[in-house]
Amino acid sequence: MRLLVMKRIACAALLLLAAWTTTGxxxxxxxxxxxxxSATGIDWDGENWIVSYQVVxxxxxxxxxxxxxxxxxxxxIIVYSTKGKTIRDAIMHSFSESPRxxxxxxxxxxxxxxxxxxxxxxxxxxxxxxxSGSRETVSVLATPGTARRxxxxxxxxQAISGAGMKEIILSEMxxxxxxxxxxxxxxxxxxxxxxxxxxVPEIFVSGSGDTSSLDSxxxxxxxxxxxxxxxxxxxxxxMIGWMSRKESLGAAYLRDSVQQSFIVVPCEDKEGKKGYDxxxxxxxxxxxxxxxxxxxxxxTADVDVSGTLMESNCAQDLYKPGVIQGLxxxxxxxxxxxxxxxxKKGQQMNTDIFGAAEKTHRKYPKQWKEWGKNWDQVFNEAPxxxxxxxxxxxxxxxxxxxQYLMDKREK
Numbered sequence: 376m377r378l379l380v381m382k383r384i385a386c387a388a389l390l391l392l393a394a395w396t397t398t399g400x401x402x403x404x405x406x407x408x409x410x411x412x413s414a415t416g417i418d419w420d421g422e423n424w425i426v427s428y429q430v431v432x433x434x435x436x437x438x439x440x441x442x443x444x445x446x447x448x449x450x451x452i453i454v455y456s457t458k459g460k461t462i463r464d465a466i467m468h469s470f471s472e473s474p475r476x477x478x479x480x481x482x483x484x485x486x487x488x489x490x491x492x493x494x495x496x497x498x499x500x501x502x503x504x505x506x507s508g509s510r511e512t513v514s515v516l517a518t519p520g521t522a523r524r525x526x527x528x529x530x531x532x533q534a535i536s537g538a539g540m541k542e543i544i545l546s547e548m549x550x551x552x553x554x555x556x557x558x559x560x561x562x563x564x565x566x567x568x569x570x571x572x573x574x575v576p577e578i579f580v581s582g583s584g585d586t587s588s589l590d591s592x593x594x595x596x597x598x599x600x601x602x603x604x605x606x607x608x609x610x611x612x613x614m615i616g617w618m619s620r621k622e623s624l625g626a627a628y629l630r631d632s633v634q635q636s637f638i639v640v641p642c643e644d645k646e647g648k649k650g651y652d653x654x655x656x657x658x659x660x661x662x663x664x665x666x667x668x669x670x671x672x673x674x675t676a677d678v679d680v681s682g683t684l685m686e687s688n689c690a691q692d693l694y695k696p697g698v699i700q701g702l703x704x705x706x707x708x709x710x711x712x713x714x715x716x717x718x719k720k721g722q723q724m725n726t727d728i729f730g731a732a733e734k735t736h737r738k739y740p741k742q743w744k745e746w747g748k749n750w751d752q753v754f755n756e757a758p759x760x761x762x763x764x765x766x767x768x769x770x771x772x773x774x775x776x777x778q779y780l781m782d783k784r785e786k
Contacts, residue, residue, distance in 0.1 A: 413537030416522025625717025
């Protein structure tokens with residue numbers, strides 16, 4: 376009997392000890408103790424890093440989105456900046472002017488000013504990989520001005536512009552593929568690759584004035600808006616220039632990152648009247664193949680594309696084999712031109728952003744030991760040959776253009 380009582384006491388003690396060590400959140404942080412950051416801006420003033428924060432005000436979101444509340448709409452975000460010798464030093468200074476600790480787990484984008492990009496972003500990437508509070512899936516954007524100005528702007532149809540900037544770059548990548556979505560981890564992988572080059576999409580304020588006040592949305596048109604633009608090119612963590620949107624689309628084909636896009640193909644009817652056909656690219660697959668011809672390294676871009684006709688303003692019967700063949704040949708020429716322009720721009724900037732270095736390294740590991748020492752020169756001297764397979768998958772609901780029907784009726 377005594378032994379049974381001792382066992383029960385021991386079991387109770389173990390249960391109490393387990394409950395004491397496993398329950399409770401000793402390092403908990405309450406929601407009213409943190410400042411949720413939706414976007415971060417990085418600038419450089421020549422001596423110090425300037426870090427800007429777009430902080431969400433949850434209580435004000437309902438008034439902007441049409442919820443109840445007196446006193447009219449209130450700003451759902453607040454933007455402020457701190458300065459320091461390092462990025463973390465600048466962030467630590469936020470405690471001196473904010474009653475809440477910055478919470479970066481919901482940060483959607485990091486916007487980097489052009490001056491900071493030209494100085495170099497090694498320190499920024501180190502911060503993201505060294506600290507658990509920051510996520511490497513945050514999208515990176517470049518701006519020709521200051522990052523703080525971008526964070527101060529409101530967006531139409533989106534109460535929190537940090538989330539809106541993330542959505543607009545994802546929409547751009549999905550529907551046009553002109554600009555890619557570049558998370559921090561992908562940026563780091565490209566900068567540490569064989570070519571040590573990367574790209575970052577541009578965001579800027581389009582129009583006159585700012586939309587940093589909710590008063591800007593009191594009318595049906597706004598003076599300015601946030602807009603995606605060109606493609607920033609980085610070499611060894613520093614920005615060296617910009618690619619145009621046309622060159623960026625060519626780079627997207629070469630990087631095999633086209634999900635869906637559009638091209639405009641010139642057309643001509645039997646009477647010599649010229650117009651344009653608009654083709655939506657539904658599928659695209661690109662292979663960059665390095666070839667060694669003698670001592671000359673060359674590359675072949677093998678592109679397989681299929682699309683559907685979205686618009687035609689030429690008087691033509693779209694189901695005639697000759698018309699379809701002419702449309703496919705025009706599409707091949709357009710895509711080939713995009714690829715060549717992007718390749719030449721990369722060579723002018725001495726930067727391989729197309730992944731050619733990695734493919735060459737894998738195929739010719741012995742030669743790479745020598746080529747890798749001076750890859751920029753090897754890349755600049757390498758010509759690109761394009762092989763485009765363009766197939767029209769669908770011609771739309773009508774087998775004749777409306778202009779064709781109009782001309783036939785007049786006759």
